[in-house]
Amino acid sequence: xxxxxxYRDERIAIGIVERLKRLLSGHLRxxxxxxxxxxxxxxxxxxxxxxxAGIEVIPGPGCPVCVTTPYEIxxxxxxxxxxxxxxxxxxxxxxKGVKSSLADARASGASVFIVYSVSDAIAIASExxxxxxxxxxxxxxxxxPATASAVLxxxxxxxxxxxxxxxxxxxxxxxxEMGEMRIDGFINPGHVSSIIGVxxxxxxxxxxxxxxxxxxxxxxxxxxxxxxxxxxxxxxxxCVENEYRRVVRYDGNKKAREVMNAVFRAVDVxxxxxxxxxxxGLQLKRTYEDKDALKRYEDEIDEIExxxxxxxxxxxxxxxxRCGDVLRGIIxxxxxxxxxxxxxPHRPIGPCMVSREGSCNILYRYRKSGRL
Amino acid sequence: MCxxxxxxxxxxxxxxxxxxxxxxxxxxxxxxxxxxxxxGEYVIVHAGFAISVIDEEEAEETMKIWRLxxxxxxxxxx
Numbered sequence: 001x002x003x004x005x006x007y008r009d010e011r012i013a014i015g016i017v018e019r020l021k022r023l024l025s026g027h028l029r030x031x032x033x034x035x036x037x038x039x040x041x042x043x044x045x046x047x048x049x050x051x052x053a054g055i056e057v058i059p060g061p062g063c064p065v066c067v068t069t070p071y072e073i074x075x076x077x078x079x080x081x082x083x084x085x086x087x088x089x090x091x092x093x094x095x096k097g098v099k100s101s102l103a104d105a106r107a108s109g110a111s112v113f114i115v116y117s118v119s120d121a122i123a124i125a126s127e128x129x130x131x132x133x134x135x136x137x138x139x140x141x142x143x144x145p146a147t148a149s150a151v152l153x154x155x156x157x158x159x160x161x162x163x164x165x166x167x168x169x170x171x172x173x174x175x176x177e178m179g180e181m182r183i184d185g186f187i188n189p190g191h192v193s194s195i196i197g198v199x200x201x202x203x204x205x206x207x208x209x210x211x212x213x214x215x216x217x218x219x220x221x222x223x224x225x226x227x228x229x230x231x232x233x234x235x236x237x238x239c240v241e242n243e244y245r246r247v248v249r250y251d252g253n254k255k256a257r258e259v260m261n262a263v264f265r266a267v268d269v270x271x272x273x274x275x276x277x278x279x280x281g282l283q284l285k286r287t288y289e290d291k292d293a294l295k296r297y298e299d300e301i302d303e304i305e306x307x308x309x310x311x312x313x314x315x316x317x318x319x320x321x322r323c324g325d326v327l328r329g330i331i332x333x334x335x336x337x338x339x340x341x342x343x344x345p346h347r348p349i350g351p352c353m354v355s356r357e358g359s360c361n362i363l364y365r366y367r368k369s370g371r372l
Numbered sequence: 373m374c375x376x377x378x379x380x381x382x383x384x385x386x387x388x389x390x391x392x393x394x395x396x397x398x399x400x401x402x403x404x405x406x407x408x409x410x411x412g413e414y415v416i417v418h419a420g421f422a423i424s425v426i427d428e429e430e431a432e433e434t435m436k437i438w439r440l441x442x443x444x445x446x447x448x449x450x
Contacts, residue, residue, distance in 0.1 A: 006435050015441030036375050089419075117376025119403060135428075142374040146421040149405050153388070192376045192425040194416065217376075220438055246431035247376075247416055247424045256406040257421060352382070357375075 007218030016223045020053035033062040034189035035357025042366045061327045064138045065091040065355040067271040073097030076136045078304040080110035087113040087121035088136035091355040101121025118150045125159035138164045142191045145256035148263035162293040171281035185211040185229040190244040192238040201240045209238045216244035273324025325352035333360040376416035
């Protein structure tokens, strides 16, 4: 294996910043859409280095847990309270729905399991044959093929999927369409891209004239991706380039995409902080209806929905949490009045502070004060 | 969520499963149904599934480009 030390070589990072300083005079704003990128950027202080060259790198809606709506979470919570076993990824556990979280449900006696993989959730179903097991399945194109692969391979009778999967490119287009801010370029998520490939983003550059670079997750990956974006802008081009060539092929992972497309279909869905985004969510195809929790528990969910509508009308207190604005890149976490005061990873209010991929959690973890 | 961890394929066990070495003495069974991979190759693992095979030649190429930035007075960068 190639030696990994260069991925974090500070001299290279400094060399890139120096070159950028010489190239640039104005201010540029790039957005990334991946919690893991945000972790790398804040942990290694890349945002601070780039600021010196007049470049701002801001996080967008790149945290699957964060963009899941309170409504979807509340359905999972209610199914748990109604006696189903819910299995989901760890970050989802403490995020509040409309009223409560899966953690609350477990505290009051419901069965909620944290799993690392869909395979673990299936194992739980095999062990608890007399109970219904629902896998609350979240994640972008990186995760959806795994869920799909499990379904194709056959799952136990008592197992179903509550899908909150989402797709990245539609959200990027939506951000530009909303036009709340200028975005000079996108740093695209490496692992989502390893599945969907370079071509999946090309329509965005063509339509909106915005440059994009797919990047890996080591500090130099991100720094070099920024350099590539600036070079594109200097050349007056807007296209999709691939910095993460060791992992991302032009066509992505065809096998994974076939599996994903065999099981899921794209649907219009709302994201936290966003209105409904066209074809940005994944639901199970009719062929797999018997594995779809939304179908299997249709009557039960209808009832939950009715109660939810009443609840949501009463509630507007969430307005103080600005997670939605953080997800759209409108404010940085430190600009939220709750950050580090009423809201911290120990007592989180919004999902951006709960999830380790949330921008608030990351900023708090590496720079408690929130000062940049 | 989209965290991917590199691991080496140690022992393929049938069509779906393989033992993978994550380094530091961590071995875990992963699902390889989404990739075509051989023993000895490196993969990116996400949520228990290998999602991509790492191309070592591309990794070397990338490093070569980066190296130019650490040489203080390099004139020719692409």
